[in-house]
Amino acid sequence: MMEATSVAAEGQTFNQRFDEYGQWREVFVKELQAFAQWLAERGLGSSAALERLARLQEQAFDDKITVAFVAEYSRGKSELINALFFSSYGRRIMPASAGRTTMCPTELTWDAARPPSVQLLPIETRKLSASLADWRLKGSSWLTVPIDARSADDVAKAVQRVTETTQVSQEEARRLGFWNDEDPADNPPLTPAGLVEVPRWRHAVINFPHPLLKKGLVILDTPGLNAIGAEPELTVSLLPQAQAVLFILGADTGVTRSDRQIWQEHLLRHIDAVGLRLIVLNKIDTLWDALTSKEEQAEQIRRQRHGVAQTLGVPVNHVLAVSAQKALVGKITRDAALVRASAIRQLESVLVDSLLGQRHLILHQSLLTGLAEISAEAQRLLGMRLRDLTEQSQEIAGLQGKNASARRSIRARLARERKEFDACVNKVLGLRAAQNKLLNQAFHELGGKTIKRELAELAAQLQGKMLTLGFQKPYLKTFARLQEVLEGSQDIAGQIQRMLAESYVSLNTEFGFSLAAPATLDLSAFKADLQKIAESNRHMFSVGNAFKMSSGEFADRLVAAIAMRLRAVFEAAANEMELWSKASTAQLDIQLKERRHNFVVRSETIERIQQADLDLGTRLRELDDRLIDVRQDQLQLQRRSEALAQTVHDAGRALQAAAQAHSDPA
Structure with a gap:
């Protein structure tokens, strides 16, 4: 029987730190939910602000961290996965015995909406042009093998299918x-x-309720050179987007020709990608023998690490030496000395501290920016409420001792202001129509049809042709045109921003609003992503890849894989533009709503006073109470915002301190 609580036997270095990070995210999500509820209860959250908070909650809660393991056959890759993640189950989960190894790319993840299972995509699907992302939507095309997650033996037996x-x-x-x-x-x-x-299989997805997978970890196990090179989506999408890539070599073999080929063709091009890239020199136990001292063994390992670093052109502190097999045995038998000798703890520390620190840095920036914008919008609204309540209080105080003529004068002034407000609404409607027209123009260009059109033209040029040295030209032209689309969307956002800024100045001057000029939308990150995709896959269209590209199926799969990456970039850009547009006008929407409500309240108050149905002193006391409430809301908003930001800062400092402690494993 396999119990989730048995994970405590792991020794905690990796599991505990990852679990702590997962717990922090869960707590922070609850705090965000409470903040969103507080804003909604006080009418301080526009639809755009609440949507932004919902996205921040989703980002914090669903933040996936993918760790990819890449190696040629027989480097101990699957054994390393077992040692890092599955030793608490008392046996190997990933197949790692001689002659039985992972034959297809395999993802280990957890989706609570699906039962524990191993899903297998037949290798024959490679002959079709659909990408893996497309096949994921076609569940009936996969063979599903259910597993009993409570039984280690049953899990291992089901996972064994990936060796077929x-x-x-x-x-x-x-x-x-x-x-x-x-x-x-x-x-x-x-x-x-x-x-x-x-x-037998093209791809496998293991849905398994391991505690770390539940916390958002995704493990990608890739097979050897032939399988990697034949599956464009691995090198175009999955590997470049992994937050950590571990390239495993054998201490008994060193850097072989096929190792170097994997590194140069599939990993080196993505070395500047966001994420952690480590070289793991495995099987150091092959250097252990009774005729050499521990000092001599350590010197041999040091020389090998430096040699690998020099051969692959990476800093030596990016090369770590371990024995995955001894680590697994030591953990299962609780042999602390063997675990120490395996050096697995050092790898765990570097991996978890650097990886989580890096992930939190990205999350940190997004969370703080979003919170600051939402808080600023709410503070502006509270400031407007404070001003309106003060004006109402002064207006009511001015009626004390006055005759009916003075009250009629106020009613006439309210009527004029209402007429001016109606003119303001008409002006806003015209502004909104012009904004939507520009937005729709940008969304049309950022839509899937643009990518489909551009890549269809590129695919047509690939059909039935051998590549030449000049064939990269149409490929790069395709990306140049796509860059122009993003630049065009950036220009449209600039037009919208200038139009809103000018209109807000006018509305503030004419109608007394407190609108701030909207921030400028910056799509440069998406342009950079597009450039990375273009450069990192440029070699696929070189003469060196001519033979593969002569296969129509491979060319189709390559184009489909690139299309998937491009769709993700363009969809993200469109979503960012939509959210920016909503946020830019949210303050206007909510201030219009407040102004409309203010007119209703003032009109009702004057009417009741006119009919002697409301005592002036009573109304003044009500307004004073509301002024106190608004000032308290201002303080509460500041405290809540600062507390949320402090939570993010504290987690970031703790992770960065841990990462710095392991920054130089050399």
Whole structure:
């Protein structure tokens, strides 16, 4: 029987820190919810502000952290996953025995909406152009193997399915991307029947309620060079977007030709991507023997780390040496000395502290920016309420001892102000129409049809053609046109911002609003993302990749994978623009609502006073009470905002301090 509480046996270095980060996110989400409820109860939250808070809650709660493990076969990659995450279950979960290894890219994650299972996508789907993202939406195309999450044996048995292979003809292997006539040295051996053994599955998703997976960890286990190179979505999308990539080498083999090829073709291009990139020199136990002292062994490992760092062109503190097998055995048998000798704790510390510190830095900036904008909007509204209540109090106080003529004069003034307000509303409606027209123009350009049109043209040029040295030109032109789309959207946002700023000055002057000029929308991050995608995949369209690209299926899969990345960028840009637009006009909407309510209250008050139905002193006391309430709300808003910001700061400082403590594992 496998109990979730048994995770306590792990030794805590990785699990406890990750769990603490997950707990912080859960607590912070609850605090955000309480803040949103408080704003709503006091009428301080515009629809845009509440939507922004909901997105911040979702971002904090659903923040996924993907750790990808990349290696050639027989480097101990699956054993390392077992040692890091699954030792508490008393046995191997990922297949790591001789001759039985992961044959297809495998994701370990947890989705509470689905039962525990292993989902397997048949390798034959590679012959179709749909991307993995498209196949994820077609559940019936996957083989689903249910698992009993309470039984380690049942989980391991189900996961064993990722090792399955099938035999196909050379032609079929060529179409699937496992046979290369131009580089026969990397081709798998033929069976006696002249067939080629290939993975049975294209992709696997293991939905498993491991405590760390529940907290948002996603583990990506990738197979060797052939499988990586044949699946564009891995190198175009999954690996570049992973928050941490561990490239595993063998201490017994060093950096082999295929290791170097994986590094240069699939990882080096993304070394500047957001995330942690570590080299793990595994199997250091092969250097242990009775004839060498511990000092000599340590010196051998030091030399190997420096040699690997020099060969791959990375800082030596990015190369860590471990023994995954000894770490797993030591953890299961509770042999503390063996665990220490395996050096797994150092890797755990560097991984969790650097990774979580980095993730929190990104979350930190987003949370603080969003909170500051929401708080500023609410404070402006409270300031407007304070001003209106003060004016009402002065207006009512001025009626004391006055005759009916004075009251009629106030009613006439209210009527004039109401007429002016109606003119203001008409002006705002015209402003909104002009804004929506510009927005729709931007959304049209940022929509999926633009990407589909551009990549369809690129795909058409790939069909039936061998690549030439000049073929990168249309590829780069495609991205240049897409950059122009983002720049055009940036220009439209600038037009909207200038139009709103000018209109707000006019509304403040003519009608007494307290509108602040909207912030400028900055889409430069999305332009940078687009540039990274273009540069990191440029080599796919070079003459060196001509043979692969001559396969229509591979070219289609490559274009589909790039399209998926581009859709994500453009959708994010459109969402950011929509939220910015809503936030830019939210203050106007809520101040219009307040002004309208103010007219109703003032009119009713004057009417009741006119009919002797309301005592002036009573009304003045009511207004004084409301003024006190508003001032208290101002203080409460400031305290709540500062408390939320402090929570974010405190978590960030703790994570950064831990990361700095492990910044140089050399």
